[in-house]
Amino acid sequence: MINALLAVAFLLQAPQRTIAIDERLAADAHLSVGDRVVLSAIPESSRGDTVVISAIVKRGTDPAEVARSEFRIRLHLDHLQSIAGYGDRVDRFAVATPSDAATEKALAEINSAAFGFEAHRSKDIAVGTSKTFQVVSRFHKAIGVITIVASAIFLLCIMLLKVEERRRDVAALRLIGISQRTVMRAVVIEAALLALVGSALGVGAGWVGSQFVNWYYRGVYRTPLAFSIVTPSIITLAVALSLVLGIAAGILASLRLVRTPPLVLFGR
Amino acid sequence: MPFALAWTSLRRHGTRTLLAMLGVAVAAAMLLDMVMMSTGMRESFRSLLLSRGFQLRLAPKGTLPFDTDATMSNTGGMVRVLRANPNFTAVSPVLGGTIHIPRGDRVITSSALGLDPRVQGDYEMLSGRDPLAANEMVANDELIRALGVRMGDTLRVAGGYDPQTREYSLTRRLVLTGRVRFLYGASHQRAAAMQLGTLQKMSGPDKADASSLFMIRVREGSSVDSATRWIRERIFTVNVISTESALNQVDERLRYFRQLAVILGSVSLFVGFLLVTTLVTVSVNERIGEIAVMRAIGVSRVHVVMQIVLEGVAISLVGAFAGLLLGLVTGRYLNSILSSFPGLPEAIDFFLFQPKAAWTALGLLALSGIAAGVYPAFRASSLPIATTLRQEAIA
Numbered sequence: 001m002i003n004a005l006l007a008v009a010f011l012l013q014a015p016q017r018t019i020a021i022d023e024r025l026a027a028d029a030h031l032s033v034g035d036r037v038v039l040s041a042i043p044e045s046s047r048g049d050t051v052v053i054s055a056i057v058k059r060g061t062d063p064a065e066v067a068r069s070e071f072r073i074r075l076h077l078d079h080l081q082s083i084a085g086y087g088d089r090v091d092r093f094a095v096a097t098p099s100d101a102a103t104e105k106a107l108a109e110i111n112s113a114a115f116g117f118e119a120h121r122s123k124d125i126a127v128g129t130s131k132t133f134q135v136v137s138r139f140h141k142a143i144g145v146i147t148i149v150a151s152a153i154f155l156l157c158i159m160l161l162k163v164e165e166r167r168r169d170v171a172a173l174r175l176i177g178i179s180q181r182t183v184m185r186a187v188v189i190e191a192a193l194l195a196l197v198g199s200a201l202g203v204g205a206g207w208v209g210s211q212f213v214n215w216y217y218r219g220v221y222r223t224p225l226a227f228s229i230v231t232p233s234i235i236t237l238a239v240a241l242s243l244v245l246g247i248a249a250g251i252l253a254s255l256r257l258v259r260t261p262p263l264v265l266f267g268r
Numbered sequence: 269m270p271f272a273l274a275w276t277s278l279r280r281h282g283t284r285t286l287l288a289m290l291g292v293a294v295a296a297a298m299l300l301d302m303v304m305m306s307t308g309m310r311e312s313f314r315s316l317l318l319s320r321g322f323q324l325r326l327a328p329k330g331t332l333p334f335d336t337d338a339t340m341s342n343t344g345g346m347v348r349v350l351r352a353n354p355n356f357t358a359v360s361p362v363l364g365g366t367i368h369i370p371r372g373d374r375v376i377t378s379s380a381l382g383l384d385p386r387v388q389g390d391y392e393m394l395s396g397r398d399p400l401a402a403n404e405m406v407a408n409d410e411l412i413r414a415l416g417v418r419m420g421d422t423l424r425v426a427g428g429y430d431p432q433t434r435e436y437s438l439t440r441r442l443v444l445t446g447r448v449r450f451l452y453g454a455s456h457q458r459a460a461a462m463q464l465g466t467l468q469k470m471s472g473p474d475k476a477d478a479s480s481l482f483m484i485r486v487r488e489g490s491s492v493d494s495a496t497r498w499i500r501e502r503i504f505t506v507n508v509i510s511t512e513s514a515l516n517q518v519d520e521r522l523r524y525f526r527q528l529a530v531i532l533g534s535v536s537l538f539v540g541f542l543l544v545t546t547l548v549t550v551s552v553n554e555r556i557g558e559i560a561v562m563r564a565i566g567v568s569r570v571h572v573v574m575q576i577v578l579e580g581v582a583i584s585l586v587g588a589f590a591g592l593l594l595g596l597v598t599g600r601y602l603n604s605i606l607s608s609f610p611g612l613p614e615a616i617d618f619f620l621f622q623p624k625a626a627w628t629a630l631g632l633l634a635l636s637g638i639a640a641g642v643y644p645a646f647r648a649s650s651l652p653i654a655t656t657l658r659q660e661a662i663a
Contacts, residue, residue, distance in 0.1 A: 042505075131610045138605045143298075143532065146598060150294040150536075154543055157287045161550045164284075220523070256283075 017079050018054035024222050025071035026056045039075075041084050049083060051075075059223050095119075152245045159191055159249040163257045170257055171265035180258040187254035188247055195246025199239045206230060206238070275582075281551070288547045289587040292633070295540035296591020300629040301599045301619060302533030306526050308620030313518050316615050317511050319451060320389035322360070323492050325514065326482035326499065326506040332517060333509070334364055334452075339478035340506060343464070349502055350484065355495060358387040358485035363464055363478060365471045368426040368436055369415060375436075376414045378407075378458035381450075382467025382479075389451070389483050391461055395419070396446030399462050406446035411458040419444055425460075427470025438470045455607060455614040482506070525606075525618065537636055540584065544640035548580045552644040557660035559648045564657060569649040576648055577641035584637025588630050595629070596621065 019039070021031060031037065033053055040048030057074065081087060095110075097103040103121060110119040163170070170183055210228040217227045257265070279285070326346075328338035340346065343361050350359040363382035368375050381390055385398035391406065396419050399405050405425070407415075417423065422443050426436030442462060450459045468475050486495045496508045509517075519526070552559070559572060599619035606618040 135606060135609050139602060142598075142602055142605055146294065146298055150291060150298070150539060153287060153291040153294060154539065157284065157291055157543060158546065160284055160287065161546065164281075165550065165553075217524070 017049060017051045017076065019051045019079075020055035020057050020074040021053055022059050022072040023056055024059065025073065026053075028071070032056070039073075039083060049079070051079075148241065148245075151242075152249070155195070155242075155245050156249040156252060159194075159246075159253040160256070162190075163187055163253040167257070167260075167265040171262040174258075174262040174265070184251070184254040184258055187257065188250040191246045191250025191253070192243060195242045196239070198246075199242035202242070203230075203235050203238060284547065285583065288543055288583050289590065291543045292540045292584055292587025293590040293594055295536040295543070296588040296629060296633055297595035297598050298536035299533050299540070299632065300592055300595030300626060301602060302529040302536065303625040303629050304595075304599055304619040304621060305602075306529035306533070307622065307625060309522055309525065309616070309618050310515055310519065311622065312615075312617040312620045314511065314515055316451065316613060317514055320483075321485050322358070322389045322483040323486045323511055324484040324495060324499070325509045326484070326503070327480070327509060329505050329507055331507065332514075333481045339363065339475060339480050340482075341478055343468075343477050343479040346479075346482065346503060346506075350482065350499070353495070353498060355487045355490040355498075356484050357487050358389075358483075360384055360387040360389055360483040360485075361464055361479040362388075362390060362481045362483065363467050363471065363475065364480040365427065365467050365475070367460060367470070368429050369423055370426070370436065371415055376411070376458070378411050378414075378460055380405075380459065380467055381461040382464040382471075383461055384464055385461075387485075388461070389485075391448040391450045394447045394449055396444075399445055399466075402463050402466050403440065403442055404445045405442040405460050405462040405466075406448045407444060407460040408448055408450055408453060408458065410456055411460055412444075412447060414458055417444055419447065425470070427467070428472060438472060440466065440470055442466070451615060452613045454611055457614075537632055540587070540633060541636040541640050544580050544583050544637055545643065547583065548576060548641055549644040549647075551579065552576060552648050556648075556651065556656055560651055560653050560656035560660065563651065563653045572649045573645040576645035577638055580641030580644075581634060581637040584633045584640070585630075588633040591633075592626055592629065 019037075026032065031053055033056060035053045036050055037053065038048040038050050055074075059072070075083070077090070081089070095106060097106055107119045107121065110117060173183055174180070207230050210230050213228040214226055218224065325333050326340070327333045327335070328340050331338050343363075347359055347361055350356055360383060365380050365382065366377060367380040368377050370376075383390060385400055388398075391408075393406075394409075396406065405423075415423070420443065422441055425440050425442050427438035427440070429436055448461065450457075450461075453459050464479070468478060471478070484495070484499075486492055492510050496510055499506070499508045562572065563569070599621070603617055603619040607614060607616070
């Protein structure tokens, strides 16, 4: 009889609610799957729901969250509604669609028919929430422009020094009949080669730097977000820019050289 | 003599010297900006936090002020407890919320603060007066412009909006009594302030006695740490945030920019150093014969070293002075980009000019100029005189 009552009580007992926590919370609070914790919407409250941790999840790659050191837990919807006293309300619905066309159709239908709702494309929301990164990106571009100006001056200086170092060689070439055009072409080709090899080394250094940045900031912010990505378009831009700057510096430096009479170059 | 010789040498290759100074100027501008950024954010935030003399802030447990929508209940009781401490000269509870103001066929939505106007530390008055009555409000220029209203106008202001029925609720008629600037407001953010009780009523029954933040001014000479402990022993549901801990939190969030400042500052310094070293080394190589002659006629090694080091320092210092001016311009531009950071108070300056920053940048560049001249100077001073003269004669 007692056994039968216990069996009924066991069957009537509400199943233990489960939650999922993010890996940062698990690491900081030394929690693991199967642990029991008490959840409450009121800080320091002695009352709350005892729940079981059923999963530890990776953090999402949301740029808006990157600098926030918040912990995240996932509950069943009805459980959170009950704990937070939120009734039968939700903040948003996520709707999966099979294609872009279906997305547009759903968007139009919801916005025209559903009273009190507004539907947004996920990518539009992503743009809105990544404003922090847009600001950082604009800042990086501005820093990039300053760096390019500094590099251009540096390159011009080096080219000027290189051709001036060879004043006597060039004078000799001119005196044995090599044309101004050929001398200039040789200097420009040398400058272009220098810029090309330099940019190739720069791309390599940039790639290593990018790996380091991602490794470091992923550790600091404990997120899988990629902070730095080296794309083909970035490589193309960097190489093209250094080639243009190198050739321009070569032309300017060689013009100075070929316009000077050979005997003056010799120091006579 | 070393000054005259250094000057002559720099003038001999005018274009080269000018380009090197330009290069150093850009590097110096970047260095100044990075020094300003690494120290400016913290100082700017500190002066903002202390601008109205409030050293302590209380936020709901586990949050920072206005970081989430969480609020503290029993505001009246907390105010009574806090005001019982004779070392607290002002206790200012604040509630944050959203208001909707219908204007013709459109509705202007704005953030709103409910506060005690007699002890508030959130805005400074530009014109008009504080909202001393329950049916009064003040607003910033962005909101006044969006509403197209004047001082003294009465507005219908709603605290709630039901998206299901598209109806506004908890509506009050408020008179605009003042034009203000919110100290912690983000750029282009529309904002208004009214009495705490008014916003509590407009925010619904669950916010009837709620607040988002308390600001506390501690009596001069009293310990902020003791005040923090006193609060923690009496009120358990709040985070007690001192100016220092708030600065540490901000440091934590903006750590990326500090690190970037250190990296870019170091790279700028290195580029400037490399440029000056290259230039002075090439210049010395070109003048090996001259230097050997100088040494042969009795000019001392110290003089040769001084002349070459002076060349490096002159390029660095002239470039650095030009760079400091350039750095102020670029710093202002970069600041305008970063000040549009979402949620960051408009009054925060990432690039705050401090004389110390300028002196640091100048000092570092002068040091790098000296360092840049060391290798070529050593090379020039240790030339074998006879051999060099013979080689030059053959060449």
